[in-house]
Amino acid sequence: MRIACFYLPQFAVQVERQHAPSLHGRPVVIGGYHHESGYVHSLSEEAAAYGVVPGMLLRQAYSLCPSGVFLPYRVECCGEGFMRVVARAAALCPLVEPVPPVHALLGLRYEQDELRFVREALADIEEHTGFRMSCGVSSVRFVSMLAAEESVEADVLVVPDGDEQAFLRNLPLDRLPVSDSTLRRLYLFGITRIGEILALPAGALEAQFGTDGRRLLEFARGGGGNHLAPWCDDSEVSVEKHFDAPIEYAAELLQSLEEMTDALSAELQGRWKCCRTVVVGLLFEDGAALNRSLRFKQPVSSSLAINHRVSLCIEQLTEMAPVEVLRLTLKDLCAEAGVQSSFLDGSPRARGRFLEAVRTLQGRYGDAVVKKVVVRKNGRLPEERFAFAACDVNGE
Numbered sequence: 001m002r003i004a005c006f007y008l009p010q011f012a013v014q015v016e017r018q019h020a021p022s023l024h025g026r027p028v029v030i031g032g033y034h035h036e037s038g039y040v041h042s043l044s045e046e047a048a049a050y051g052v053v054p055g056m057l058l059r060q061a062y063s064l065c066p067s068g069v070f071l072p073y074r075v076e077c078c079g080e081g082f083m084r085v086v087a088r089a090a091a092l093c094p095l096v097e098p099v100p101p102v103h104a105l106l107g108l109r110y111e112q113d114e115l116r117f118v119r120e121a122l123a124d125i126e127e128h129t130g131f132r133m134s135c136g137v138s139s140v141r142f143v144s145m146l147a148a149e150e151s152v153e154a155d156v157l158v159v160p161d162g163d164e165q166a167f168l169r170n171l172p173l174d175r176l177p178v179s180d181s182t183l184r185r186l187y188l189f190g191i192t193r194i195g196e197i198l199a200l201p202a203g204a205l206e207a208q209f210g211t212d213g214r215r216l217l218e219f220a221r222g223g224g225g226n227h228l229a230p231w232c233d234d235s236e237v238s239v240e241k242h243f244d245a246p247i248e249y250a251a252e253l254l255q256s257l258e259e260m261t262d263a264l265s266a267e268l269q270g271r272w273k274c275c276r277t278v279v280v281g282l283l284f285e286d287g288a289a290l291n292r293s294l295r296f297k298q299p300v301s302s303s304l305a306i307n308h309r310v311s312l313c314i315e316q317l318t319e320m321a322p323v324e325v326l327r328l329t330l331k332d333l334c335a336e337a338g339v340q341s342s343f344l345d346g347s348p349r350a351r352g353r354f355l356e357a358v359r360t361l362q363g364r365y366g367d368a369v370v371k372k373v374v375v376r377k378n379g380r381l382p383e384e385r386f387a388f389a390a391c392d393v394n395g396e
Contacts, residue, residue: 001226002108004118004137004156006089006125007148008082011102012042014131015081016071027052027068034062034070041073081131087271088125090231094272097228103145107228108137110369118156126154140164142224146175164222169195176219182212194220237267237275238329246285246322250314253326257314258307260328265303268330274299276332278306280313283325299334306330358391 008014012030017023027047032038040056050065058070078101086098095107111117118135126132136147138159147167151157159167171194174183185208191197197205197220205213218224239260247253268275276299282290294309310328358370371388 001228002111002114002137002139003141003144003226003228004106004108004114004121004135005141005144005148006085006104006106006122006133006135007145007151008085008102008131008133009149009153010042010044011082011131012073012078013044015074015078018081018130019077023069027065029058029061029065029068029070030073032058032070032072034058034068081129084129085125085131085133086231087235088128089121090272091270092121092124095228096231098231099145103148105141105144105228112369115156115158122154122156138164138167139226140222140224141226141228142177142219143167143222146171149175165195165198165220168220168222169193173197176216178212178216182209182216185209186216235333236329236331237264237271237333238327239263240325240327242325243323246324247326248322253314253323254311256326257310258303260326261303261307261310264306264328264330265301268301268333271333273333274301275306275330276334277330278310279329279331280310281325281327281329282323283327285322285324288321362391 013023013028016028016030025046026044027050028044029040029047029052030043031041036058038058040052040054040058040061042054043052043061047061047065047068050068052061052065052068062068062070082098082100082102082104086096086104089104089106090096093106093108095109097105097107099105106118106121108114108117114137118137122133122135132153134148134151134153135156136144136149136151136159137156138144138147139161143159143164147157147159150171173186173192173194173196176183176194186197191200197216200217202213202217205217207213209216241256241260243256276296278294278296280292280294284290292313294313296305296309300306306328361369370391372391374387374389376385376387
């Protein structure tokens, strides 16, 4: 599986500039105020032009850049901004793994044109979040992350299969995710580039560095795996309806319910999610409030399923006071549940279900994701008698 990595350069600076647009174009140093005893965490390009580098003492950075704006690193604000990026990425791709604080990995298992997809995703996420990013693509998660860091802003660096070693060969040794003590010992041996590790005997590396030695060799060879841990969205989805005139009867509430559940269902499907719980909230004219938590037997995203469950709850409230506000909240969000179906043995009515399933897959992953078997004439070998062609639902 190919993997795309979205990287947020100078992310803490970008977050501060979103909160204070006046910081654009000014040298910004993140890590603390200039009189404090901390270290530089992040900085803008304008500050780097003065010679400031990450890890430098704040007081030293101030001596180099006295006109700079020194700000503390706000963990919560950066975390909130990062999750906005991840949530938007999850709306575009069903397999997303966040790697805080500045990397997000996307699985490209079903993308036919990976370059077009990641470029469109870059533009979409920047439009919705305001954060600038770069992207790297390879078949190894570790290589994708380094490629994203090496790529220029708003562009994509693609590492073809088999070129991982060539890409890593001349990168500095400190780009490897190993301990500082291991890096110091390698520097003492005169090793400064990742490619130089390949010249060392595997047994000597393991004897000197143990587990880190095996990892060093694996990384230098362009390994590191391509497994992604899917992101679980623990947020909520809600919609609220305020009535100009309080509603006295349940039948009137049900008229507004269909529009609300349609909006909730569209939001869920846009996130590739289902929900296990819906909370019905009612605010009455006399100031009283009522909340009912309804649990589904299995995760759902269908507007009909949500509407049916909520309607039964509202119909039971026959003696309620006039309602001013109706609020629906979907909780316990999870990945869509897969359902295995057979369309080959059954009634002819299964054809409609089959075509609908194909349309759903093509809508999400492209027209070429589903193929049909086509008989080829004059094939001598068994494998030459059949071929795969794109399944055209409209022409079937």
